[in-house]
Amino acid sequence: MHDYQFYVSRENFQKKFVYLKDNEFRHCCRVLRKNEGDIINVFDGTGNVYQVKIIELNKDSAKCEIEKQIEYDISENPEIILGVGLVKTKALDILITQAVSLGIREFYPIQSEHSIKQNFNKERYLKKSLESVKQSGGIIIPEIHDPVNFETWIEKTNDIEMKIIALQEDSKAISQVISFNEKIKKTAVVIGPEGGFSNNEINSAKQSGFIPINIFEYRLRTELAVTSVIASIYALQRR
Amino acid sequence: MHDYQFYVSRENFQKKFVYLKDNEFRHCCRVLRKNEGDIINVFDGTGNVYQVKIIELNKDSAKCEIEKQIEYDISENPEIILGVGLVKTKALDILITQAVSLGIREFYPIQSEHSIKQNFNKERYLKKSLESVKQSGGIIIPEIHDPVNFETWIEKTNDIEMKIIALQEDSKAISQVISFNEKIKKTAVVIGPEGGFSNNEINSAKQSGFIPINIFEYRLRTELAVTSVIASIYALQRR
Numbered sequence: 001m002h003d004y005q006f007y008v009s010r011e012n013f014q015k016k017f018v019y020l021k022d023n024e025f026r027h028c029c030r031v032l033r034k035n036e037g038d039i040i041n042v043f044d045g046t047g048n049v050y051q052v053k054i055i056e057l058n059k060d061s062a063k064c065e066i067e068k069q070i071e072y073d074i075s076e077n078p079e080i081i082l083g084v085g086l087v088k089t090k091a092l093d094i095l096i097t098q099a100v101s102l103g104i105r106e107f108y109p110i111q112s113e114h115s116i117k118q119n120f121n122k123e124r125y126l127k128k129s130l131e132s133v134k135q136s137g138g139i140i141i142p143e144i145h146d147p148v149n150f151e152t153w154i155e156k157t158n159d160i161e162m163k164i165i166a167l168q169e170d171s172k173a174i175s176q177v178i179s180f181n182e183k184i185k186k187t188a189v190v191i192g193p194e195g196g197f198s199n200n201e202i203n204s205a206k207q208s209g210f211i212p213i214n215i216f217e218y219r220l221r222t223e224l225a226v227t228s229v230i231a232s233i234y235a236l237q238r239r
Numbered sequence: 240m241h242d243y244q245f246y247v248s249r250e251n252f253q254k255k256f257v258y259l260k261d262n263e264f265r266h267c268c269r270v271l272r273k274n275e276g277d278i279i280n281v282f283d284g285t286g287n288v289y290q291v292k293i294i295e296l297n298k299d300s301a302k303c304e305i306e307k308q309i310e311y312d313i314s315e316n317p318e319i320i321l322g323v324g325l326v327k328t329k330a331l332d333i334l335i336t337q338a339v340s341l342g343i344r345e346f347y348p349i350q351s352e353h354s355i356k357q358n359f360n361k362e363r364y365l366k367k368s369l370e371s372v373k374q375s376g377g378i379i380i381p382e383i384h385d386p387v388n389f390e391t392w393i394e395k396t397n398d399i400e401m402k403i404i405a406l407q408e409d410s411k412a413i414s415q416v417i418s419f420n421e422k423i424k425k426t427a428v429v430i431g432p433e434g435g436f437s438n439n440e441i442n443s444a445k446q447s448g449f450i451p452i453n454i455f456e457y458r459l460r461t462e463l464a465v466t467s468v469i470a471s472i473y474a475l476q477r478r
Contacts, residue, residue, distance in 0.1 A: 217316075235413055
């Protein structure tokens with residue numbers, strides 16, 4: 001478990017100094033009343049965490065000096081690139097929040113054949129993602145992409161070594177595909193919208209190397225399928 | 240994936256006849272307009288599913304004749320007895336719905352030291368559970384218990400062969416405890432409320448054989464911890 005840490009984007013790093021701004025500044029220096037001389041942890045969202053000292057408290061920012069980098073070994077964690085057929089906002093909210101809490105690295109909303117027509121408010125999900133990362137104590141802010149169609153998803157994941165598609169029929173238990181014996185660096189996971197994938201999409205995925213896996217013998221709602229498959233990958237890779 | 244099936248409680252089975260009533264009757268015969276002579280599937284919530292023919296449509300019930308029992312092999316599934324420290328209704332709604340969709344067998348709300356004071360509307364969750372089972376295509380309706388304190392939970396799970404407690408510190412990866420090599424019949428899982436377990440509770444659980452496991456290196460909200468640990472158990476037991 002990591003201690004509470006504040007987010008500072010890379011552009012607010014200047015040599016040995018970092019600048020807390022906006023929400024992070026308000027939360028740290030107004031809500032939590034941190035002051036000059038106090039030590040806090042900041043993270044840059046790309047995997048780096050630093051112990052810093054607040055050396056100058058201004059009206060709307062705090063200048064901090066880096067004391068040391070805090071080492072986290074995150075090399076054990078499989079990097080998950082998640083693609084999900086667009087579902088309703090309520091389900092999308094739950095699934096993105098939860099998937100980010102579970103540490104995914106990239107998220108692609110997919111405008112697949114059976115998914116509902118849906119606007120994707122990327123800004124909103126960027127904000128939610130930052131909150132989820134902070135809440136869970138993660139150190140990497142995932143990339144949230146604009147919606148893509150299924151073919152673009154296939155292209156984007158072309159070079160990834162392990163690719164799985166969640167399907168009820170004609171599929172394997174996930175343990176037959178992912179195991180301890182083989183450490184996987186990156187895994188692309190694609191999960192359908194409520195209506196499932198079209199046959200065209202399934203064929204296209206299979207042809208480009210996606211392995212069909214089933215998570216349960218039960219029908220799961222998209223958001224539950226998402227968390228279940230991510231948790232399963234971790235369970236099968238972490239010792 | 241199972242076909243849509245209607246729930247008939249055991250008391251509405253009479254020899255080779257079953258009686259659809261109430262919501263199930265309305266859904267089947269009013270909404271879906273099934274009629275005399277139509278074949279449907281019914282389940283009794285304890286693992287039995289039957290193919291039946293509607294032979295008599297009445298004003299508020301339908302008499303059906305059992306044609307045959309449909310065999311499902313559910314012996315492969317680990318039976319999960321879940322205990323969770325009471326959390327707010329919104330989180331409780333999500334976690335019970337999702338845990339039931341994932342096929343747990345029993346649920347104990349636990350009034351643990353750090354859990355919030357909370358009424359537990361058992362009737363409401365019985366209803367939600369039936370909906371979740373039908374939605375996911377499961378065939379067993381889990382037992383929903385009244386709230387218990389931590390000591391009662393410990394007593395209730397005393398004879399269960401595998402018992403795990405989700406803890407961040409001083410714990411093992413779940414894969415070190417549950418593996419393919421050993422098929423586990425029943426697993427008791429206990430997950431803390433937002434404030435976590437008290438030291439007393441942790442010690443008491445350890446003394447009675449609960450093994451501490453961590454699900455992730457991240458802090459997870461109670462409802463996400465619940466689905467993650469259930470999905471992990473399935474992933475590690477299903478081949």
